[in-house]
Structures are given as C-alpha cells and as structure tokens.
Amino acid sequence: MAKKKQPTGTGQDRPSRPVAPKPTLPPSSSRPVVNRTTEATVRPPARPVSPKTSDSGLESDLPIESRPVVWWPLAVLAVLGFVLYVNTFGHQYALDDIAAVSQNLFVKKGLAGIPDLMRTEFWHFSNISLGYYRPLSLITFAIEQEYFKDNPNISHMINAGLYALTGLAIGALLQKWLPGQVITAFLIGLVFIAHPIHTEIVANIKGRDEILSFLFISLMLLSYWRYLETKHWGWIVGACVSLYLAFLSKESSIVSLGLIPAMQYWFARRNVWQSLISLWPFLIVAALFFYQKQKMIGTLSGTPPVDWANYPYAIEKTQKSTTFKFLLYYIRLLIYPHPLVYDYSYNVIPSGGKGDLLTWGGFFAFVGMVWLAWKGFLKRTLWGFGLFWFFVTMAPGLGFIWFRGGIFAERFAYAAVMGFAFILIWALEKFLIKKPETTSEEPVAKPALARYVPLFALMAVVTGLYSFKTVERNRDWENNFVLFNSGLPYAPNSCQVQRHVANEWIEKGLKDRNKADSIANATNAIKPKPSPEQIKKAQTLIDTNIAHANKHGRWALDHLQQSTRIYPNFGEAYFSMAYVFQKITPNVDSAKYYYKQTIRAANAYAPAYNNLGVIYQTEGFTQNNRQKLELASYYYNRSMVVNPAYVDGPNNRANLMKATGIDVKFLPDSILNKY
Template identity: 30%
Template structure:
C-alpha cells in the first residue's frame, strides 16, 4: 500500500503544473464553491440572529462605515459595542463589516451572502493546500477532504451566524499562511515566505487562533522538507517574530490584554468546580466531547453553558476515556512523524487549534461551543480520510476496495449535507434557533432563558391580546425552568419580573425583581421597576427609595431621574420635581415623558413661559 508521506526525491524538483489539466482544476474549484454555496443557500434569507449585533447594528464604529475604520484599528474588538478597551484585538473582521455597512447598510442578506462567499473561498483554499501537500498524488484525496470539510454540520453555527465571520476569515488566512509556506519550502522563493508571514499576521488580526500555528508550522515543515528538527525550528522563527509584533501591537493599543471581568458560572460551568482536579477532569471530558461531536454531529446547539455539561471527577469514566483518546493521538502522531506521514499534520492541526479553547490552560468565556470546532475540524477531516484510506488499503490508482471507500465517503457526504441543510433552518431567527435548542440542550439555563427572553421581547409587538398573553406565559415557564437549573441567574429573575408585570401580576413581578437585586444589587432596571410598582401603589416614599438606588448605581440612568421627578411631582414638591425632570432631559433631551411632566410642573407653579 502506498503511504501518504514525503520521503521521495520529487519534492525537491519544480512541479510542472502545465502537465496537469488546468481545466480540471478550474472545474474542481467551481464545484467546491458551488457545493458550499448551495449547501448554505437557505441561510441567505435569514435575519440577524444571536450575537450578530456585536459586530453589526450595535457596534457604533461599524455603523459609522468607512469613517469608523480608524477607531476600529485603534481599539479592542468590543470597544464599539460596550466601550471596554480590553481583551480581544480583531480589527480585520470589523473593518470588513464597516465596509459592508458603508456600501449596503444594515442588510442581513448581504451579511449572509458574504459569509457564504468567504466560506466557499476558504473551502477552495483547503483543496489548494491539500493538493500542494499531496504533491504528484492526484486530486482525489484532496478533493474528498475538502468536500467532507464543506459538508460537516459542525460548521452551521459559524456559516449561518454573521458574527462568526471572524472564524471564517481567520481560517482563510491560516490556510493561506500554510499554502505559501508549503510553496516556499518547495521553491525557496522569498516572496512566498513574505506572503505566508503576511497572511499569518492577518490571521492574528482576525482571531487568536493564529497563535496555535506556532505548533502546527514546525510539524508541516518537517513533513514536507528534508530539514532536521533543528533546521525546522529555525524555519519557524519568523512566525514567532510576527506573533511577537502582534502581541506588542495589541499590548500598546488595549488597556488590558485580557478580559478583567470576573468569570460567571452561567458562561463557563468550570467556574463551579470546587477543586482544580475536578476542573481538569471536566475540561478533559469536554475535549473528548469535541471529538465525539465531530464523529457524530447530533444534536447541535448554539449553547452548552451551565449545567448542560456538569462537573465531573477522575472517578468518572468519561475523563479517563477522553484522556486515553488524546494519548492515542499522541502515540500515532509520533509514529507518523518518524515516517513523515501527512496524518501527523492532521492530528497536530486539530490538537493545537482546539487547545486554545480547551479550558485546560486558561478558563475562557464559554464551557463548550460548536464554533470552536470550525477550524480544528479541518484536521479531523484529514485524519478521517487518511484513516479510511489506510484501513481499506485504498489506492486511487487501483481498483481494490474502491467501491467500499467511495461508498463510505458518499454516505458521509450525504448524511453530513442533509444534517447541515436541515440545521441551517434553525438559524433563521432567534425564535427558531432557541426553540430548537431547548430540546437539544435541555439542561442549559441559557437555552431556556434565551427562548423565554425572545418570547418576552416579541410579545411587545404582538397586537393580538390572546397571542400576546400566551407568549408571556410561555416566557414565564421558560424563565422558571432556567432558574430551576441556575437559581442565581439574576437576569432570568429580572426578565421574569418583566413578563409577570406585563401579564398583570405586579406582586409576583415584585418578588422576581427583589430576587434579582439580591443576587445583583447593581441591577438598575430591577431597582427602577420595583420603584414603578411601589409608585403605582401610591407608596411614593418607598418608590423614591428604589429610584434613588437606581441612580446611585448608575448616575446616567435617565428613566429613574424622570421617575424621581414624578415622585416629587405627586408629593407636591415642584422644585425637586422640576430639578429631576431637567436632569433627565439633560441626559436625554428627547425623553418625551420628562418633557410633558416638566411642562405640567411649570404650569402648576405659574411658570407659563417655561412650560411653553
């Protein structure tokens, strides 16, 4: 059996690509792009979903279009969204989003179309890279790897979610980095190396996955070249230098290179581990779950937060099994490296790119996510195809086991494609996504909360009173389910209070708001809403107590200033009423309620001129 390795002398010779059918290659490129585009074509009509607003409508710099680009380049990824200049520095994707906004406005169809375009381009580049690596060995294996990558259902979150454009672009730049690295190793032409380093820098400016190439590049160079370990390390040095430049740039522009906010249990279940041993056991278990979801991608969910993946210890079989899987990967990699087999590159690519989100080395802002598998899945597809090829002793140039090999690949492609196309439908809107995913991840407090919040929000625009009431009742049920899983979820208490108040149950709403501020005393909205409930009972001093607390925790909270004015107005203290109405209007000159009440207050003291 022919092995997929690089120990032949042909790699040192210039390959005459004109001997291959250029037309055939072009047809393959067209087919790859068409397949990827058609597979996700049912996402084009989708709206903004989940966290798309982070880098679209709710990002003030993106909304400025071309004028916002200088600010994007000089601030953190989230600064235009929440004003915090810390953590991630990913200007490339935001610059692209700003350009889209400038020319096409806020149109989700355009966003989805560009996601499909970049994804199709990335998939073509996957084929190009594998075609370069499988030098002189035909198109079949590179094409199969590319098609499996395209069809894998784990990619639905990234391709169907506009916000995940950063994942697609980062992967695209990673593949370009490797393509020009391979070309440089064959040709020794300096421009190829410069282009590789440039694309590596762009990958870092898009998302932090680029850092993991520091572990991947030496392995690829070692496999495709005659270099020993020492010279391989030397060949990797320029990439370390580029990473250092990026790190210095990031450090100089951001106030903090890491997120300063304390990790919340609702975002990462590992925070709830009482010992480091249990945290590590759970993280290792999660690493095994990533492999399992690549092998059997069902069911899929946008969220796996608390308590979908519970804390486990080493007496549980799951972390032990997961650890053995990765130990086996290590053994296979070492053996494959000694023989310079390509499967080693696939394993190393998977392990290194997944390591950055593993929660083993550092806790990140999520327990587990399908989007984290988008880039690592490329390594999985390489390993899967080469493992099948070896097990079946398949050789593209021979007939032995050809039918079996192609049959398995066809079965995988058909099943993957069906699952992908079907899963895309769930990403049409927040309502369709969250409705599907409470079934997929019933033990996640966030899935129930997200569906309940969407029903709560949508009820505000429902004109049919009966339908509106049913939506609010479903929302309350969802919030209660979320709180059964995580009783300390302050946002769920607050939003349940909103739904209960809309249902005409102010006493139950009051209890929900009180629970919210017991958990989060700085919840200005819960404090304000409690004040409104007491105000409606004509308990003005009790209402005033909560309104004052709200402006104490947030001195720019317009609603509570206007409400304080209303309290004093009803108490007959017009001087204070006028003062607080004016304060509200100072913060927001367009506050209609404060304007009208201020005019009434002026008229009540005979200040007709000011009232007008």
C-alpha cells in the first residue's frame, strides 16, 4: 500500500507528476529529485486507502495523516507582528476611532452598553445605515472603557497583541498545509506579517474588526484541519464557533466559506465533492448569523447614502468599469506598497471607462488571472491557491465598488496579502533555488539550507524594506493632525483630505480663541480691578492668540475652498466654513450663509440645523426678537427630524422651550428666506 512521499528539503513544493511509472511503489530515499517541480498534477494518497470504502464517500479518506508543527517560525511571526507596531503605543485616537469609540455612547457606557451594541449598527451614531453589524470589536472597546476609560494606548497594545496572535495562527496553519516545507511556510507568513498595507488596520484602533475577522477565520481553518487529522467532532464545533465570532467581527467573513473546501482540495488532496459537502455545518452557522443580524438591526444590506465623497462611482454610474481599474491599484500596492494614503475618496482615483487605459489593463489582468487560477486549480499548484485566495478575499473590496459604487481602501487588501505571499514565495523559490544535481547511482547535493542562501538574502531585503515602511507609516497614524497632513502630498485631489486638514486647523483656531477668552476673563476677574500694566500685558496675549486664531481660520478656509472646488456639493465642507465664521473669525452673516449651503447640499446633516438654531437663539435674546427665537426652535426641531440620534438639537430645543415656551415645528419659506 502506497504512502505519501514527504519532501526532503525544507522548502520544496509538492511534486507535479509521479517520479516513477508505478505509483504503488514506496518512495526511495535515494531517488533523484531533479524532476520534482511545483505543479502537482497527480493526487498522491494522504494515507493508506481502504479497499472496502468508496472513494466518493463524505469522509472515506479521513482522518488524514497528522502533520507536525515546528514552533520557532510561529514565535518569530508573533514577535515580529508585535514589535512592528510598538511605536503605535503612544498614539491617540485617529480617523474612524473617534466615531467607533469616542462618539459611540453605548461603547462609553462600558459593560452596561454591551446589550445595546448587540442590537445596533456599527455606525449607529453617525446617522447612516450601511447595514454593518459588527458588535464584537465594539464590545471589546466597551470592555476597555469599563476598565481603562479613554486610554488609546491600551487599545493600540491590544491591536498589536491580536496581530501577534494572527502570526501564531497563520504560522501553524501554513505548516499544516505545507508539510515538510517549514521554510516555505515561514516565508509566506513573513510576507503577510511584515507587509506595510496592514498599517491602516493595526495602527488604527477601529481596524480591530478586520484583525478579529481574519484571526477567527484562521482559527476556523486551523480547527477544521485538526478535524481532518483526528476526525473528532469537537474540532468542527471549534471551527463553527470561530466562524461565528468572525461573522460578529465583520460580516464580510462570509467569503471564508470558499476557503474551507479550497484548503481541503489543495492541501488535504480531497476531491471537489468531498471538499464542498463538508461545508454544511458552516452554512448553518452563516444562516443563523444573518438571521440574527436581520432581527437585531432590521436589515441585511442597509441603505448607502447618496454621497459624492464616499460613493461617487454609483452617482456617475461607473461602478463596473472602475472595479477593473481598482484591481490594478490593489495589485500595485501589494507588490509595491508606496505611497500609502488613508483616504481615497472623490476624486483621488477618477472613474474608469471605455477610454481609460487602466480600466482595460485591469480587465485583461482579471481575465488572465482567472484563467491562471483555473489552470492552477486543475493542477493543484501553490500559485493557483494564491490566486484563488486573492480572488476570494478581495471579493468584499471589489464588491464594494461593483455593487455600491464605493471608494478604494487599503483595508480591503488585508487578507489578500496572504494570496500575494503564496505567489511571491513560489516564484522566488522557482527562480532562486537550484535543484540538486544527482546521478542515477548516488545523489550528491548541497545541503538544503545552502541552496536557500539566495532566497534568504533577497527575503531579508524585502522583509527589511517592508518592516521599515511599516514602522515609518505607523508614525502617520499618531493623531488626526499628523495623519491628515500625511495625505496631502499623495491625495491632493481628495475632497475629504482637504476637509480633514481644514478641520484640524479649525481645532487649533478654536484653542487659540478659547485661550484669548480665558485671558480676558481672568484679567476682568482681578479685584478690585486690574492695573494698567496687567491690562496691557493681557491685551498683548489676547491679540497674539486672536492673530493665531485668524491665521488658522484662513488656512482652514483655503483647504475648504479647495475641497468644494473638487466637489461643489460637499455639504460637510460648507459646514466647516460656516463654523469658522461662527467660532473663529466671527461673521454671523457668512456663518448663516454657509450653514444654509450645507443644508442645500446635504439636507440630512443635523449639526447644520442645530448651529443655525444657536445663532438665531443668540440673536433673538440679544435683540429681543421673538421671530428669531421661533427660527431657533424651528431649526432645533429640524435637527431632530433628520437625525433622531443627534442629541444637541433636542437638548437645545428643551432649554429654549423651558426659557420662552416657544416650540415651532413649521415656518413658511418667506420667514426662512427673510433671515
């Protein structure tokens, strides 16, 4: 009875054809290996096959041979994954961290908010319904709030720790898939862990949903592999629990269902039917999860907003053509991850189309890669699995543009790096590792490690460059001011980047203005009265801070004007302009104008209504003008209508009604236009 021949080298791929015309012969330790290539075309049996059992049965070939794991590569991957992100431990909240943690009222409640997190959308407090149900990462944030309060340092440490655990999981999984090929498995894991495109996920606290999703997918695959080795159903239970946790992390984990049969077909040498039929317990878990999602948030897909900044290709009707263009961008960043930009909103990557060369390049690349993936599938090649993994894990990212017209994002390529790593390491081994020269009598070959010296040298350079880029890129995620300004050189055509930078200058201008007010209040509070010298000194400081505030306000307006030139109907940019005129360089008429511009461009933007109400309330009390107080009440009520979750509008409405008894829900256009 034949036994599976194990590779003699530490990094060779599985043979592409039998090395002898009679596959029933046992392998000989002295047989030449010069014909052992990477494209396996014949399925070698993984274990002795019983003649009494049908080969087409569901579990006729189980358990497969148990494959040992060498632990030093796992430790190296875990330590490297952690060390690469040590320089993020002093970072603050940045970008989506604000909405996911600081502005999420359920997260701020700590443990008491967990039941609410289990039944609300991810972006519940941002007044958008995208259909995202990802409670697990939010629950971890709530636990951190309970015990550490607002401490982003702890959150960054946890992200790095989870990334280290991911290194452990994929290190073990790769060795299970590639028995006897410790070096190959290690190098694939090394490319994944060191790749700089992961900085957006690990250095950004909100990226924990992606980290947890991939970690639990890896644990699911590893647990199911242990079932293949032991045939113990407890491992299937563990795999199903891991899949459920992956779903709770990010519902796009659904694509992992394609990886379960793939790993069995490629690496356990099971046939297609055996690989597919094994999906039934995981399909049940998927059905239960999406039933839970529907019951908890009331939708499976949500309603994407009509938004030029984040969904421009849907408005331009160019989703399909731009998808192929995006494919080229993703491939380029996998191969050459520079520059990395936190935002690709309108108009960083212009729409694809029939006359766009990148669109056609992406289309032909797609066709060619699909053809190669099919060829690799038939031959069970390592590069074929890499292509299959790439397509499966890129499906959510490419689907985001194809179905929703959404923008490009580096985070979508997080898991796809593994597919790229398979292809890269296969190619480097193919061209850099020389096969041992042998005679028919006695093999004479260099030691295995000596043959790997060119590969080790090149991988040291690649890993070093990747690691350097990762550490450098981490610095950009220190806080919003650093991050947003890092995007300006590489995404000057992004309306969002311009607005984000402007908002940071607004924050600085507000601090300058508040400091000036504080100095004035402190001086006026001096009893019995401030001396002329104190007044002179205070006035100098006040003038200096106001000058700084005005300067920062002008810089903010410059970026906001550029943002609206890129996207003329960008409501949030007009809102920021109005805010500058309301708070930093006071001009009430300009503030009113731009708040109304905001409402015309984005009529569901609640803060614009609220801030208009604040302006009219101030004028109403100052001028003893009831009509302006009615306007204030009207705008507070409108903020509640367009966004019931927005809290400032209801609070201001209640205070105004308590003070004046005014509660106006409708006003004619003649009044609205008059003021």
